[in-house]
Amino acid sequence: MIRCPDCAAELDVDEDEVEEGEILSCPECEAEMEVTQTHPVHVNVISDDDEVEEEEEGEDDAADDDDDDEEDLDDDDDEEDEEE
Template identity: 70%
Template sequence: MLKCPECAAVLDVDEDEVEEGEILNCPECEVELEVVQINPVHLNVISDETDAEEDEEESEEGIDEKKKEEEEEQAEDEDEE
């Protein structure tokens, strides 16, 4: 019997059937859970904050790349003049 570490709801999953690294969803609070250990089974909540931080970093990287491209285009235009 597995329980959600976030809301303590019982998950309808047999401990023998899960694999390390597997992602489960809690039917009650709908968080994503990662199986981080098998014997005994240990679940970690996959944080939405982590996803938001990663998305923010990716968008910042995209902005930096766009700035570089614009600067390169300006330099090329200046060289042509």
């Protein structure tokens, strides 16, 4: 029997059929958890903070890429001025 670490609700999951890395959802508190071990089954709650941090990192990377593009365009303009 697998129980939600947050609210202790019983999860309707066959312990023999879960795989490591599988994401489960609690029907009571809607917490998402990842299976970290299969025999015996252990789950860790995936915190919302982790998901937000990953999204923010992705946005920061995209913003950095945009800055690089602008610098490249400025360099191209300088080269054209020198050729004239």
